[in-house]
Amino acid sequence: MRGESSAQSGAIVFETGVEFAVWSHHAAQIELCLFEDDGNREFARLPMARDSNHVHRLFVDGLKQGARYGYRADGIYAPDNGLWYDPSKLLIDPYAKEIDRPFRYDPRLGIYGEDSQDLMPKAIVTADTRAEIRKPLFKPGGFIYEVAVRPFTILHPDVPEAERGTIAALAHPSVIAHLKRIGVDAVELMPITAWIDERHLPPLGLTNGWGYNPVAFMALDPRLAPGGMTELRQTVAALHGEGIAVILDLVFNHTGESDRYGTTLSLRGLDNLHYYRHAQNMPGELVNDTGTGNTLACDHPEVRRLIIDSLRHFVLNAGVDGFRFDLAPVLGRTATGFERDGGTLAAILADTVLADRMMIAEPWDIGPGGYQLGNFPSSFLEWNDRLRDDLRCYWRGDDWKTGALATALAGSSDIFSRNDGKGTRSVNFLAAHDGFTLTDLVSYAGKHNDANGEHNRDGHNENHSWNNGVEGETVYPSIRKRRRDDVMALLSTLFATRGSVMLTAGDEGGRSQHGNNNAYCQDNEITWLDWKGLNEDLVAHTAFVAGLRRRFTVFSDTGFLSGNGDxxxxxxxxxxxxxxxxxxxxxxxxxxxxxxxxxxxxxxxxxxxxxxxxxxxxxxxxxxxxxxxxxxxxxxxxxxxxxxxxxxxxxxxxxxxxx
Known part of the structure; x- marks a missing residue:
């Protein structure tokens, strides 16, 4: 007997079976594919019925939680017209909440007529389990610690080997003790949802270690969360128990399906014309405001709904405190450009579940008018790369930088007083995942990205860095001391700024990527944190300046320093x-x-x-x-x-x- 019909998308579990729902305007037919428990053998292929809202639905009596499934979509295959229907491609449900294996790039995933069933993960029917929802722990003015989950603990000597490199490892007592020692208020987890390698990496023997190439927006990557949403929920609860908030870095600007020579994994095969942005009057040309080959059409109602539902999923089922949005101007883009009060940004802030969560924007993309620092809604914090560059240039010794230093220390009012801003919304940082580490900043005058296989052409060329006399590693004690002193000065300056501050994991202890400023494809010792090699003097200094920040109220205030008695x-x-x-x-x-x-x-x-x-x-x-x-x-x-x-x-x- 059929359960009560639902307006939800994805796989919805009822007592008597499971309802499946997926949106596509242009597909002629969508079929549900069911698989055995090992995810390898397909045992049923069932046509779905389209409703008046272009939602394709099917209720399967007797099906239970844990079932493996995917979709196939049939229709016109005409890439020059933006249509990519290929029934040979198994597609992941955009609302999948769990998958049975990681995505692996294979050229056949992008070849018309090549069946991809054996190459694709299968979605797993999963029922929601609600987390304890509490008021967000993080407040503007706090200390954010950016963490790439796998590199952070893969070498940690105290974490059990089976847990190293996973979300669960973040809850280990030794890890929490370190976070508390250096005064962390919130951990910001770099992407943990399921991603796929860029197609140029496998031939080079490289893999994407950062996760900024998503396919499924709700499903956690099994490499980071073998325990699924339960693992994330329990880790969030453990960190909350120690007073540490959890912020998720999510990517809603593009997907790993890439450009027209990429793969057909999910959205492309379901409705490429509506899920992605295309050049005006050229439906076969994907807009590339992201530098990755495609751009999500975030102003489309169904894309907006998918984004909102994904955010709600992580709040309701994991209890997270907030989100950082990669290339966030894409969220506010329409056919005419960025809109500060655009429909998707407004919908995020108006949603009852999301309204009190912390929202952080990376306020730039590479599209027209893509640099939007200071222009996001007033409740968003924003990564401040202007401050990053000004502080780097000040300590490098550039002329005319004293005023820029003071402006940064006082809250960057030149940026955040726009749109009647009354206080700073700045996230102040000197180094992040993308670019030099803090130690490499004072050890390398130029980037050294040869290991990435692109002949050192990738990554930023201008890093406002200096090497203290020798390029890279050195045995000279005097140079090593100068570099340590410079890192201490940089840390002290960062923690003396008004606004929120952010430090990337390991920068408090002198980690190096050997001059690689674009290490996204180095899932190896280049990015893995060497806990035994952390510089104790630097760790102690970080704890000291973070302690000062907590002790003196001036640093947690967010009003601009004005000179009127403050x-x-x-x-x-x-x-x-x-x-x-x-x-x-x-x-x-x-x-x-x-x-x-x-x-x-x-x-x-x-x-x-x-x-x-x-x-x-x-x-x-x-x-x-x-x-x-x-x-x-x-x-x-x-x-x-x-x-x-x-x-x-x-x-x-x-x-x-x-x-």
Whole structure:
């Protein structure tokens, strides 16, 4: 007997069977394919009925949770007209919540008439299990820790071998202890949904280790989550129990089906014309605003529904605290360009399940008008690459960067005051997964991506980096010390900025990718975190500056520093900076005097001085004071009482609190 009909898509489990529903406007016929439990032998191929909304439905009596399935779509095959119907291709349900094996690239996945049944994962009928939904733990102003799941724990000595490189490993006590030591407020997991390698990688013997090439938006990749959604839900709960939020980095800008020479795995075979964006009046030409060969048509109602339902899925069934959106302008794109209040962005913020979740945009893509930093809705945080570049250039020694440093420290009001913005929405970072690591930033003047098999043509050419005298690894103690000091100064600067801060896993301990600034295809020792090789001095320093950020309220506030009693910029003499000071092109020092609450003293108001010295020489600062010495220097070991005339070591940042 048929259960109650559902408006949902995907496989919906009822007591008496399972209903399947998938949307396609142009398909002439869609068939449901059912497989044995091992996913290898097809035992049924059943035609589905189209309703008035172009949803193809079928109820299968007696079918239960755990059944393996896929779809085949028949219709016109005319790629020049945007139609890719090929019934020889087994297709993954866009609403699949679990798959039985990872995707593996094979050229036959893109050849018309080649049956792909044996090459494709099978979707697994899965019933939802609700997570405990709690108010998001992360708040703007906190510390985000970007994690690539597999590289993060694949070499961790304390994690059981069977769990290394999986989502479950993030809940291991040793891993959590490290996160808590360095003061992490939220882990941001790089893509964990099912992805496929780009077609040029297998011939090179390489694999995509980052996951930014998705096929299924809800199904977790079995390589990272062999325990499926249960594994993610339990890991989120364990991290929540330690006060650490979980943010998922999701990709809704393209899929791994790539350009017209790519594969037919899911959306292309179901309705290429509607799921992807095409050039105006040229239905056979895919728009490539992403640099990956295709671009999702996020303004199409069915794509929008798929995105919203995917986000709801991870909140309701895993309890995650928020999302980071890769190449987020695509979410706001229409045929005429980016719209800040576009339908999909507005729908995300209006959804009752999603309304209180943290949303973070990577605010650029490569399409026309694709750089949208500062232009997202007011409840979105945004990755701030302008701050990244300005801080790098300041510490590299570029001229005319003192003002840019102060602007970044104060919340980047030049960017985020647009659209009547009242405070910063900046996610401040110096290094991320894409680009140099923090240590490579001060060790390499240029990229070294030869291992990627593209003759060093891939990756950014301008990294605003420097090598301290020798390119790459060195045995010279003096250069190694200079690099360590530079990383400490960079960390101190990052954690002294107003806004949220982000650090990529391992950068707190000096990890290196040997100059590779595009290591997405290096699922090996280049990206795997060497826990035994972490630099303890750098880890301790990260914990120290993160502790200062938690101690002083000024850093978690998100209003712009204005100079009206909240901040004063001072020179070496302790006097306010003058116009001529600001206009000095090679000025190497700056003092930031902050009014702040001190949580270690029950919120009592005090002053905090943050002093910057990018020169190669010691500098002597005079701090404003009364009739007696009033300042103590804060260090990882203890607070020192140096008086009012203080010494800044070369290439350093120092913190002083008023007694």
């Amino acid at each position: 901040v004063e910029w001072i020179s070496l003499s302790g006097e306010p900076m003058t116009v001529s000071d600001w206009e000095m092109p090679s000025l190497s020092t700056l003092g930031m005097l902050l009014s702040t609450g001190d949580r270690s003293a029950r919120g009592r108001q005090t002053r905090l001085a943050v002093l910057f010295n990018r020169s190669g020489d010691r500098q002597f600062f005079t701090l404003p004071s009364g009739t007696e010495p009033a300042w103590r220097q804060l260090t990882p070991d203890a607070a020192k009482k140096p008086g009012d005339r203080v010494t800044l070591e070369p290439r350093s940042v120092a913190f002083f609190v008023e007694k």
